Amino acid sequence: DAKTTQPTSMDCAEGRAANLPCNHSTISGNEYVYWYRQIHSQGPQYIIHGLKNNETNEMASLIITEDRKSSTLILPHATLRDTAVYYCIVLFSARQLTFGSGTQLTVLP
Amino acid sequence: AAGVIQSPRHLIKEKRETATLKCYPIPRHDTVYWYQQGPGQDPQFLISFYEKMQSDKGSIPDRFSAQQFSDYHSELNMSSLELGDSALYFCASSFGLALDTQYFGPGTRLTVL
Numbered sequence: 038d039a040k041t042t043q044p045t046s047m048d049c050a051e052g053r054a055a056n057l058p059c060n061h062s063t064i065s066g067n068e069y070v071y072w073y074r075q076i077h078s079q080g081p082q083y084i085i086h087g088l089k090n091n092e093t094n095e096m097a098s099l100i101i102t103e104d105r106k107s108s109t110l111i112l113p114h115a116t117l118r119d120t121a122v123y124y125c126i127v128l129f130s131a132r133q134l135t136f137g138s139g140t141q142l143t144v145l146p
Numbered sequence: 147a148a149g150v151i152q153s154p155r156h157l158i159k160e161k162r163e164t165a166t167l168k169c170y171p172i173p174r175h176d177t178v179y180w181y182q183q184g185p186g187q188d189p190q191f192l193i194s195f196y197e198k199m200q201s202d203k204g205s206i207p208d209r210f211s212a213q214q215f216s217d218y219h220s221e222l223n224m225s226s227l228e229l230g231d232s233a234l235y236f237c238a239s240s241f242g243l244a245l246d247t248q249y250f251g252p253g254t255r256l257t258v259l
Contacts (some may be wrong), residue, residue, distance in 0.1 A: 071247075080150075080236050082225060122149060124188075128191030133179060133191035133202050134238075 041125045046141040055112040057140050059125030062106045068129040070101060071108045073136075074121040081124070081136075084110065084111075115144045148173055150239050150251030158257045159227050167222040169256045171239030177201070178220040179214060179238040179248060189236060195220055196242075224256075232258045 042060040049055040054097040061070065071086040084130040085092055085099045087108070092099045110121055151170040159165050165248040168181045171178050191204035195214035206212075209227075214220045224231060234255050238248040 040248075078234060078253070078255075080238075080252050083249060084245050086247065090147075133194060133204055134181075134189075135191070136188040138188065 041121070041127055041137055043125055043137065043140045045138065046143070048143050049112075049115045051117060051144050052100065052114055054138070055115040055119065055123075055141055055142055055144070057110040057142060058107065060107045060112070061125070061127045064105050065126050066105075067130070068127050070099065070105075070108050071126045071128065071132070071134070072099065072141075073126065074123045075139075076117075076118075076121040080120075081134075084123075097124050107108050111128075115142075117144050117146060120144045150249055152213055152225060152237050152251040152254050154254060155252065156255050156257075160257065160259055161227055161229060163227050163258075165224045165227060165256060167224070167235050167237075168211075169204070169220045169222070169239075170238030171218050171237075172249055173218070175239035175241050175249075176218055177240045177242065177246070178214055178218065178238075180206075180220070180222050181236040181238065181250075183234040183236065183253075184230075185233070192222070227258045229258050232256060 072084040073081045076080045087099045101108045122139040154167045178219040179194040180192040181191040191205040194202045198214045209225050212222045234253045236253045238246045238250045
């Protein structure tokens with residue numbers, strides 16, 4: 038499975054959009070991009086996933102570049118409860134999730 | 147919607163004791179995964195089961211064993227506990243062996259004294 042690179046930390050003002058980038062330059066054509074988040078000491082929470090096309094659900098939007106080498110998770114209106122570590126995970130055949138360092142998103146009042 | 151249930155939520159044990167953690171997957175989910183998260187670390191995959199058979203194995207110590215039962219719940223048995231086993235243990239479940247979204251439980255916090 039492809040390796041991912043994410044910024045260590047980001048801040049976002051409450052009510053503004055939070056844009057979390059992820060680089061996965063070695064991704065192969067059949068690998069998916071998954072996003073999970075972990076609010077302090079809680080179980081990781083599934084957010085969204087995609088293969089090629091942009092995806093949107095009630096929590097977030099996922100924008101994947103045309104070459105699939107990077108993606109951006111967008112939380113449209115961040116709230117204080119969105120403060121968490123966000124993990125970008127690329128996988129296909131491996132059924133287990135490999136959590137990298139993730140991005141600590143802090144939403145500021 | 148029903149979620150993954152883990153019990154107990156907190157557990158305190160002495161060194162060299164044994165511990166058993168339980169996981170009840172989301173109804174109709176037949177695949178269970180166990181992850182360990184040490185203090186300040188990211189979750190690490192331990193082991194998974196599909197239809198009561200072990201499907202994948204990660205960095206699970208030999209002192210640990212796990213199984214999945216006919217009702218699909220799973221138990222993680224940990225023996226000869228060490229201080230370094232103190233961690234959060236998460237269970238996740240999904241449907242099927244193919245790539246499918248994993249949904250996590252709230253975790254069990256194990257403290258070894």
